[in-house]
Amino acid sequence: MSDKTESPSHLAPRRSLIRQLELDTRLLGMIGAFVVVCLVFNFWTDGRFLTPRNIFNLTIQTVSVAIMATGMVFVIVTRHIDLSVGALLATCTAVMGMLQTRWLPGHLGLEIGSPLIPWITIGLGLLVGALIGGMQGWLVGYRAIPAFIVTLGGLLIWRNVGWYLTSGQTIGPLDETYILFGGITGTLGWFWSWVVGIVAALAAAVGLWAARRNKISHEFPVKPVWAEIAVIAITVGAILGFVAILNAYELPDRVVARDFAAYGCAQAEGCTVAYGIPFSVLLLIFVAVVMTVIATRTRLGRYIFATGGNPDAASLSGINTRLLTVKIFAIVGVLSALGGVVASARLGYHTNDIGTLDELRVIAAAVIGGTALSGGIGTIYGAVFGALIMQSLQSGMAMVGVDAPYQNIVVGAVLVFAVWVDIEYRKRTGAR
Secondary structure (H helix, E strand, O other): OOHHHHOHHHEOOOOOHHHHHOOOHHHHHHHHHHHHHHHHHHHHOOOOOOOHHHHHHHHHHHHHHHHHHHHHHHHHHOOOOOOOHHHHHHHHHHHHHHHHHHHHHHHOOOOOOOOOHHHHHHHHHHHHHHHHHHHHHHHHHOOOOOHHHHHHHHHHHHHHHHHHHOOOOOEOOOOHHHHHHHOOOOEOHHHHHHHHHHHHHHHHHHHHHHHHHHHHHOOOOEOOHHHHHHHHHHHHHHHHHHHHHHHOOEOOHHHHHHOHHHHOOOOOOOOOOEOOOEHHHHHHHHHHHHHHHHHHHOHHHHHHHHHHHOHHHHHHOOOOHHHHHHHHHHHHHHHHHHHHHHHHHHHOOEOOOOOOOHHHHHHHHHHHOOOOOOOOOOOHHHHHHHHHHHHHHHHHHHHOOOOHHHHHHHHHHHHHHHHHHHHHHHHHHOOO
């Protein structure tokens, strides 16, 4: 390492351990809360909560809400709200279900099972989500109708539009390729999960070290070398540990025995097959990375947070806040459709109640993840963690036999508590 790299002038001043590691205290708080929830439910369920099987199920159950929560961050950061995401999801899944089972085979002559059907379906579903979201954004941005009213109306409209598109029927079974996005049958398997995990770990390590070198080149203070290595080690360990847990969940013997040759085994006896990383989780990771890049590295992201911090100043500085609002709601529409792909694929059908109360879960995930309702503050990773914490609570309570009404009571109480903690945190730190 060069003398410039080791120069004391480029090292951050002597501080506490957490400050030296430059860890986000809110992220630490969410991780701590998640660990406590897991340990409590693991004790309560006699060790069943932290089994590879339950962790696998927990991840695929989190994906749909987490994908939509990443978009809700942008909405709340700009001081708006979107109450229609669950209903919009239902309309998009209704469209995609009808496309697969009736419209494409009936009107375009594609046979059921055609390899084109799932991709045409997903593409048109995302387009429908973007158009509906953009239209709601236009009403908010250009017609100055409060987002609360527009999206409350959207909640009522799109939930019932979805019902009329399907005549109130359950639509399915859905295309086999499409169902892979649900995460139950669509997984990477043992080998490719390790390949993806190792590549991701290496990319994270290289990225963190490159960020350090970039700070040094611009003469910004950096963490001590030991602190940088510690953060890299924790990150790499978390990635590889997650892959190891998912690979520890194996297909039941009876499933493997039905077609052991398809899994590369000469005989059923002794043939073990790991699920690995679900495709839906990879999709969530991709969405989270893209949304983080948009939030932190693009002009659109700077405009979003500037508008949320001070809308009047943003408008006076030349930002087209009305067009920005349309873009944000269109993004949420696309992500709602994408969440609908995962939700309906996991079920294998479109159902009338799909996405019910998802709007509240999505908002709660963003808020629990640290997005300020006053605008201007929020992170994508926080929203994903918020969704994971909420799903952990609900899954854990279901495992111990807590009735659904009590589950909702607990989730509501946790949401209120999270907002209170956020307010107190801002008071103590002087944050807006």
